[in-house]
Amino acid sequence: MSERATPVTQPDADEQGDEEPITDSAAPDAATESETDAAPEPVTTGAEAVVRALENAGVEYAFGVQGGAIMPVYDSLYDSEVYHVTMAHEQGAAHAADAYGIVSGDPGVCLATSGPGATNLVTGIADADMDSDPLVALTGQVPTEFVGNDAFQETDTTGVTTPITKDNTFASDPDRVGDDVGEAFALAREGRPGPTLVDLPKDVTKADTDREPDEPRTPDTYHVQERADPEIVAAAAERIENARKPVMLLGGGVIKGEASDVCREFAIEHEIPVITTMPGLGSFPEDHELSLEMAGMHGTGYANMAITHCDTLLAVGTRFDDRLTGGIETFAPDAELIHVDIDPAEISKNIHADYPLVGDAGTVVSQLAEAVDSSPEATKWRAQCQQWKSDYSMAYDAPEDEPIQPEFVVEALDEATDDDTIVTTGVGQHQMWACQYWTFTEPRTWVSSHGLGTMGYGLPAAIGARLAADDDQDVVCVDGDGSFLMTMQELSVAVRENLDITVAVLNNEYIGMVRQWQDAFFEGRHAASDYNWMPEFDKLAEAFGTQGYRIDDYDEVADTIEDAIAYDGPSVIDVHIDPQANVYPMVPSGGDNGQFALTEDQL
Template structure:
């Protein structure tokens, strides 16, 4: 297997053009080859005219593109998202007879986000395809998003023929070079005999250990050239499978720290969900009576209606979650990278705590927050080790009482004055009450994302699908499409998929609504429309003396009418008494619906920890900022 570019291996010179096959699609055809082909065609015609009925049918020759598709099938891929184009066309032609369901998206960025969300919901890598040049670069935002959130995804990109690489050919881009910093690994596949195994390896590697995106760049001559090779099963590279168990001695030391703690706290991150460790996390916390806080990516790892749950912490997390982190003396952090939106200022983060950090990736240990007890291994396996090792649950009754007191002192409430416009929190709660616990919620990025996370009660993993580390506006609609396909593939066609979007975020990928209409997808999109880039406006009011430079979006279209033009069902809400019936009608509609919800343009997301501030010093009102 040839790897000319990878995140862990610097790119060398361009592939040797002297060994590359000519592009069979090139209009300039070698005259000798043409003559040979003509002679063969004549012979074939004579054989047919001889009436030899006993001659067996000749099998169609296999190409590198066929191997690519076979590799996807061997890996168990059921769905792929993409946009057709010249350099990737051979792969699409091979997909024509495949059982892999391809969903044509309106834009390559949408394909990447849909594949990302598909993977979040199913727990298996989503697949995104794009052609060379702008097709590949349009995937970059989605690949970077998946990288920041450790989401398993495989990107397949077309490339110009190998003998043109480096010549600034039409729609040529150094795709492996561009994506090296944002992929777990990437490959330049210049051999038709090994391309299938390369794709299978990339698929498996995306989901092994700490998940992440991988990419295979496919020159057109590689995918068009014939091959007799059959790809084998999808297998991650040798030596990349991490050891699931943490060091037993380290586990014992961590267990003693937990037993002696007076104010223990579990912090469950996205790694708990990605590691399929939610059940182990729940058992550990409940068996030891330890309160639980999650990160935003960890929402759903622990049910928010459980008495032990303090919901999620960080910049816009609950006041009681942030107070618990500030005062804990033993923080049991599982599957989190301690990003700045969680920690605020590092010196003030959990200042009194001994930190037990469980993570599959050793690079995360003590990267941001020092780990007193590093436990490197699979989240579920290590949590089972800890459950077995803790002999006596910590004496934390008073601590649990304190956490309950903080919940009463800093409740997640909001006012609904009759003389003010509709509050967005009310709308989120209305959708939550009207849907089942297994409803999948996707979002764009901004204020609406925070309100959805704050005022929806999540009880199951893989029901919260959002952009966290990269903060990508426009994620919501394509993510809803990916989530819808994921639910359908798993046989859950009756699950609701609700997307909360903002007006600015919705406008960035509105073209993907055409895909939802074309596929008759049952998704409901609630646009919390305040005619602002709301989070920017909030920061401008707090930190830039109210100068609304480029954040005022009073030029927004009427989204309900736009939805109807796309062929979706459009609704509009302006008043509280319209909410319940409209929410019910939108959810009942069997197909894509868009609810244009006009909310209070001055409403802010609170609580709020100012950037770099201490978690325990959160603002509860604008005056506190």
Template sequence: MSERASVPKEAEETESEPEQEPVTTGAQSVIRALENAGTDYVFGVQGGAIMPVYDALYDSDINHVTMAHEQGASHAADAYGVVTGDPGVCFATSGPGATNLVTGIADANMDSDPVIALTGQVPTEFVGNDAFQETDTVGITQPITKESYFAADSDTVGDDVSEAFALADAGRQGPTLVDLPKDVTQGETEVEPGRPETPETYEVPEEADDEDVQEAVEALAEADRPVILSGGGVIKANASSALREFAKEYEIPVITTMPGIGSFPEDHELSLEWAGMHGTGYANMAISNTDCMLAIGTRFDDRLTGGVDSFAPDAEVIHVDIDPAEISKNVYADYPLIGDARNVLRQLFDAMPRAPDADEWRDQCQTWKDEYPMDYDTPDDEPLKPQYVVEQFSEMTPDDTIVCTGVGQHQMWASQFWEYTEPRTWVSSHGLGTMGYGVPAAIGAKLAAPDQEVVCFDGDGSFLMTVQGLSVAVREQLDITYVVLNNEAVGMVRQWQDGFYEGRRMASEYPWIPQFDKLAEAFGARGFTLESYDNVEETIQEARDYDGPSVIDAHIDPGENVFPMVPSGGDNGLFALNEDQLDMI
């Protein structure tokens, strides 16, 4: 699978294009801007203030997917951007339409996912008068976007959209928004919008300073216990191939962050998989004992670091990031390298004087793998274990299968027990931790990569938040397999209550939940129930074989918890492998 599934921008610009009808309205200029940017899909919900834009979309070749809720539109656009590498686009009307997008926009902002949101707005003469379905969309979204624009003129609205599209994609990717007053989109114009271009004042650092690179590689070559920490920025920069080449050439063990899953193949002997609160014991041990860490495209968030003071205490840190604001924000960088991850990895590769002398260190990392394996028990007298369901799916599906999730225990099991070997195959909500992300994200992922299998693991709590998205998957005839790891609880909350609140389970368990297989059938999907080990493989295969969306309601052990676990703010090297050890930390 290619790192970026879409057509390269250079190719887009050189292809001959059919002659277009001239624009006559601001709304047509908005759609033309999206066409110029190569937009294939828009995810949205109609409404009064955005209606002129939808009317202009009527004559466009852009595909529109009508979502069941605006939050679903923003998550689908987000996932589309994660899988393709190019900005996903979502539409919503003013007021509640725009505010319903906010959760998805905030999610994309936290995870640096490329999204452009276009929102309807009341006519400019009514702005500030508390008109019907008016809200200050720009004011609400300014803190959670790279930029939010208020379109003020029919002649410039197309260029506003073009610039917003370019900005979402440039440098450190992220969401942008353009608020579209109805009189601006209905207004007349003959001005054709330009192609996407960032503002003249926006600069992206491409390569790190050569002297800084030389100092960094000398430190890395001298290390006895080196590790590479590969973050989500490696995938966003299409730097996975460069990372793999560097790590293999210089035989340095690789740890990923959770957003970095897939940047390095987990079946390779140098892989320690992912680190952090529920990362592998061996990854966390390596972090706690390394003497030199090459960290690429990571913001060192608290779920990775635990307590910052105890994070990699003996390590010199080489931090590669395209955003200078991330350097030494959470973890001090001894060697800051500001630039595009792929370019900087090439610089490091060319400058490395030699491989570190790290035979003993690699042996130690293998010893930790043997001491802290990712295993689990499957007693015959206990309910179905979720880890087994995930593992069986992983074994039965192609390597390029895309895995989407909601947020909770199921998300951790899906990241721990699926073997990831390719970038852009792990699609989840990380920084914001948005329950309900999975159902609409799978829709965006499948439309982004129609030839790849898409599996969505969800929890019963997370699934219920956006289950209406099943209607979209059915209507669009999308071949997606949804797996509800059903423990009749908001499982991660319940686990924390048991571990840190003396078992006081307040508002974390469901006294009643729907039968998800029957609910799926009501939506027009295919429903399955899974309750024992006897028919796991058969049910998985039957669900995969169904040509359309299917839902497996997997009734799992309600007492199963996620381990390993580093308590919040704790030392990565002091992780619990079970409940008894958690009590001792």
């Protein structure tokens, strides 16, 4: 985990009434050792039970914004070892917690007060729900006797969030509230991960209790199927052995299920070409010859061609969303589908599964590995995939006398950083360029908003990712000017906490993806997409108290990126790119993946 900095607002030891710190030259006395090893103080209130539940779960960081109804919980956090990161906005708290969960694998925690505090979390909770990210939201609520009376800052938080949470709970008993939080934590990470929420009325958190919460555990009624049906595994294995045009499609569930290694081994042993979904980036090294990279609306031409022409598709941990499939009737039309997923609701939901394998991704792929006796005879197929790589290369032109091409900037950032660098993004053209031109080789290094498509995700996500990452990992946020503008207030948090992140804003003074669609499908009518009123982001960075850079020419790119990454703390690079640059390949919404466009006139 990244070493946290002490914010300037943190009370010092004397203000908290702590003992004098022990210097390196002084040995601790028996009393100090006893204090260190002593059991924690007993729980006396519902709020203390909430915090004790977080401590029992091993929570290191919580992200949030203080307020009236959640104040008792914050008062109990004051003396806790859980480090609270005060965010500038509750949406930022949810995104930071979401990214923390993606990188660490453990649920991120966010807090907010009632009413607008809770509703400001909703976008981040919905984002985590769409992407199956582990997250626990704790929201303050008006006292129980006022619930339903339209009290000040009252919202039916559990009602609002029921459709976007894996589970949510209205806490009604101070003796039970700690276990409510522990259960929420366990549910968020077990099985198919997702966001959970506990709504905390102020009278419940202020009430007396001596009930110590148990360790986090799921309800007795919650069961997750780990192993797939052996008969279906055997049939699927036989199909793989007899395939002539096999493909593996790895989704985000591969990473969440810690199945990247077993999937890599299976693909390499049997020489099966591998495609990823956008959430699955990093599950298979893109520098490997079997990699066809990402498929879908803006996937590579060769990935989409392989899916369109394969005869056997082994899909692991993907929900087959519309951005991946395009038109369902044209998706993998000649393939028999082997679908591995831990959630039975995803099997045949969008694409019919010929071999439905419900279970944990790593466990089921291991079952397949044991059952497959011989590799498919697919030499010609692999050669065909390599030919498509050549035919539909992702090369681009970058004339020095024209504006900077965004692909060049992404590749320069990739080249300047290590393979384990964590990349976060907002949503729009810049997100797609990051997908296409950064070479991902390791899981949990790609952090973005996939299903919900949330602009503004990138910067708060970089904060959460930084705190979850190893100290020697770089964190780079590739953002767009429109996305950055939505949550750039969180830069104040990165400065306060002295978090070493690099933000590269690909500034084209447009909501770029909207402008691209308007040019293609709306006769170039740029309704509300022209952002030529953008501020100077490098100067704004300096106003926030950190280092800002600006790039206008190709010869400034390499040195500026090197300086920004080397800067010890947050830095912002305002990169002025070609405002007419577009993202290709592109499959129009609902289109045939095999009929992707490489230029606008092909749409």
